[in-house]
Amino acid sequence: MSDKPAVLVVWPNRPQAMAELEAAYRVIHLWRATTPEEVIDTAGPEIRAIVTTGERGASVQLIDRLPRLEIIACFGVGYDGIDVEACKARGIRVTNTPDVLSRDVADMGLGLILMTLRRLAEAERFVRAGRWLQGAHPLGVCLAGKKLGILGMGRIGLELARRARVADMLVGYHNRSPRKDVDFPSFSSPVELARWADVLAVTCPGGPATHHLVDTTVLDALGPEGWLVNIARGSVVDEPALVAALAAGRLKGAGLDVFADEPRVPEALLTMENVVLQPHHASATVETRDAMAELVVANLAAHFRGEQLPTPIA
Numbered sequence: 001m002s003d004k005p006a007v008l009v010v011w012p013n014r015p016q017a018m019a020e021l022e023a024a025y026r027v028i029h030l031w032r033a034t035t036p037e038e039v040i041d042t043a044g045p046e047i048r049a050i051v052t053t054g055e056r057g058a059s060v061q062l063i064d065r066l067p068r069l070e071i072i073a074c075f076g077v078g079y080d081g082i083d084v085e086a087c088k089a090r091g092i093r094v095t096n097t098p099d100v101l102s103r104d105v106a107d108m109g110l111g112l113i114l115m116t117l118r119r120l121a122e123a124e125r126f127v128r129a130g131r132w133l134q135g136a137h138p139l140g141v142c143l144a145g146k147k148l149g150i151l152g153m154g155r156i157g158l159e160l161a162r163r164a165r166v167a168d169m170l171v172g173y174h175n176r177s178p179r180k181d182v183d184f185p186s187f188s189s190p191v192e193l194a195r196w197a198d199v200l201a202v203t204c205p206g207g208p209a210t211h212h213l214v215d216t217t218v219l220d221a222l223g224p225e226g227w228l229v230n231i232a233r234g235s236v237v238d239e240p241a242l243v244a245a246l247a248a249g250r251l252k253g254a255g256l257d258v259f260a261d262e263p264r265v266p267e268a269l270l271t272m273e274n275v276v277l278q279p280h281h282a283s284a285t286v287e288t289r290d291a292m293a294e295l296v297v298a299n300l301a302a303h304f305r306g307e308q309l310p311t312p313i314a
Contacts, residue, residue, distance in 0.1 A: 004024065004025050004026045005025050005026065005048045005049060005304055006025065006026045006028060006043060006046040006047050006048055006049075007021060007025040007026065007027050007028065007047070007048070007049040007050070007051060007300070008028050008030055008040075008043070008047045008049070008050045008051070008066070009021070009027055009028065009029050009030060009031060009050075009051045009052075010030050010031060010050060010051065010052035010053070010056050010057075010058065011031050011051075011052060011053050011056050011075070012029070012031055013051060013075055013293040013296060013297075014289055014290050014292075014293035014294075016290065016293070016294075017290075017293030017294055017296060017297050018293075020297050021051070021297060021300070024300075024301070025049070025300070026046075028043045028047070040062070040065055040066075041065075044065045044066050044067075045066075045067060045068065046068065047066045047068060047069055048068050048069060048070050048071070049069070049070060049071045049072070049073065049300055049303070049304075050062075050066075050069065050071075050072045050073070051073050051075065051296060051300070052072060052073075052074055052075070052081070052082070053074065053075045053076050053081070054074055054075075054076040054077070054078035054079050054080060054081050054082070054096070054206075055076075055078075055081050055262065055280075056081055057079070057080070057081020057082045057083070058072050058081070058082045058083065059083055060083040060085075060086040063083060063086045063087065063090065063092065064086070069090070069092055070092060070093065070303065071092065071093040071094070071095070071299070071300065071303045072087065072092060072093070072094045072095070073095050073296045073299045073300050074094065074095060074096045074097070074296075074313075075097060075292055075293065075296050076096060076097060076101075076283070076292065077096055077097060077098045077101055077102075077155075077156075078096070078205060078206050078232075078233055079094060079096050079313055080205070080206035080207040080233060080235065082094060084313070093303060093309065093312060094312065094313045095295075095296075095299040095309055095310070095311050095312050095313065096311060096313050097291075097292040097295040097296065097311060098155060098311055099155060099311075100288060100291040100292055100295060101156075101282075101283040101288050101291075101292060102155040102156045102158075102159045103159055103288075104282060104283050104284075104285050104287075104288045105156045105159075105203075105231055105282040105283055106156055106159035106160040106162075106163055106231075107163070107282075108231055108257055108278070108281065108282035108283075109156070109160045109163075109201055109203065109229060109231045109282070110160065110163040110164065110167065112229045112231065112255030112256075112257065112276055112278070113143065113148070113164070113167075113199055113201070113227070113229055113255065114143065115255055115276045116199075116227050116229065116253045116254065116255040116274070116275075116276050117140055117141040117142075117143055117146070117199070117227065117253075118140035118141070118143075119137070119138065119140040119274075120140075120276075121276045122137075122273050122274070123137045123140075143164075143167045143168065143169055144167065144168035144169070145168065145169070145170070146169050146170070146198040146199060147169070147170045147171075147172065147196060147197045147198045147199070148160075148161075148164045148169045148170065148171050148172070148197060148198070148199045148201060149172050149173065149174070149187070149193040149194060149196060149197030149199065149200045149201065150171065150172070150173040150174075150184075150201050150203055151173070151174055151190055151193060151200060151201065151202045151203060151204055151213070151214070151232075151236075152173075152174075152175065152202065152203040152204025152205070152232065153173040153174075153175045153179055153182065153184070153203075154175075154203065154204070154205075156203045156231070157173060157175075157201075157203040157204075158182065160201060160203060160231075161173070161182070161184060169199075171184045172184055172185045172186070172187055172193060172196055172197065173185075173186060173187070173193065174186065174187045174188070174189060174190055174192070174193040190213055190214065190218045191217055191218055191221045192221075194218045194219070194221035194222040194226070195221040195222075195223075197222065197226065198225070198226060198227065199226065199227045199228075199229060200214070200218070200222050200226065200227070200228050200229070201229040201230075201231065202214060202228070202229065202230040202231065202232040202236050202237065203231060203232050204232050204236060205232070205233070206232060206233025206234075206235045206236060207233075207235075210232075210233075210235070210236045211235050211236070212235070212236070212237070212238040212241075213236050213237075214228070214230075214236055214237040214238065214242075215238045215241055216238065216241040216244075216245070219238075219241060219242060219245045219250065219251055220245070220250060222251060223250070223251070224249055224250055224251065224252060225252050226251060226252055227251070227252050227253045227254060227255070228242065228251060228253075228254045228255075228256075229254070229255040229256075230254070230255070230256050230257060230258055231257045231258065231282050232258065233258055234258040234259040234260040234261070234262060235260060237260075239259065239260040239266060240266075242254065243266050243268045243269060246268075246269075246272055246274065246275065247268060247272075252274065253274035253275060253276075254269075254274070254275045254276070255275075255276040255278075256269070256275065256276070256277055256278065257278040257279075257280055257281060257282045258280050259280075262280055263279065263280075265277060295310060295311060298310050299311060299312075
């Protein structure tokens with residue numbers, strides 16, 4: 001048996017990063033196993049690290065079956081699929097890949113704002129269907145002067161705020177704690193922020209603390225002339241409440257990159273012209289995904305060399 005540390009890959013990384021992992025470790029590919037349970041039974045006692053994503057995570061049931069597990073390296077900034085409490089109890093280190101994806105995710109946020117307010121996806125379908133021959137497409141709405149409420153002024157929220165300012169939008173935010181290093185107005189609750197905003201952009205972390213933070217009360221505060229944009233996690237928004245608000249006209253529209261039960265999207269959303277849908281693609285550029293993958297590799301390398309981790313979770 002190899003003396004290289006055994007690493008369980010729950011989901012594959014970028015090609016170059018995977019080649020580096022294969023060279024440095026004994027890699028066990030759970031993602032392509034036809035019988036994952038047998039793989040865990042056989043290799044579990046030797047596994048010292050897991051490579052996973054925020055969505056696929058690492059459950060307490062998996063963690064409990066890996067007695068030598070030392071570190072979980074998450075490909076993504078969100079790690080809500082990883083049982084962090086179980087890791088704390090065992091002294092297992094957890095890393096993620098912040099910063100490197102903030103700009104691309106913020107770009108997606110601004111893109112969804114443009115697509116919803118200017119009705120760009122709807123207009124593109126209008127042209128493809130040949131309907132332009134019968135008359136002009138309905139007007140969209142200008143971004144300039146609109147109020148953007150950012151729910152979660154972290155790295156991504158701050159990048160989105162910078163982009164929104166370039167588009168001449170007004171920016172306000174709600175955070176667990178107001179930031180002293182920004183000059184945007186801070187609101188005391190998601191409801192107060194939604195009441196002020198024309199567009200509510202969700203950029204906060206997922207997990208139990210933010211589960212259904214955007215509920216019926218928040219959606220009704222945003223109101224029939226408001227738009228919701230979600231580039232955070234599907235769990236942050238009460239999805240049935242969102243569908244009901246859109247169907248009843250209590251919300252103007254939505255731009256969604258994330259959903260509660262991915263890759264399954266509620267059937268009702270698929271038929272709504274005022275909703276823009278993306279396949280959880282905000283960080284999906286070659287450059288960013290490569291940088292995220294290399295950060296996974298760097299965290300594992302630092303751990304096994306006994307060095308400080310580049311990006312341990314907060």
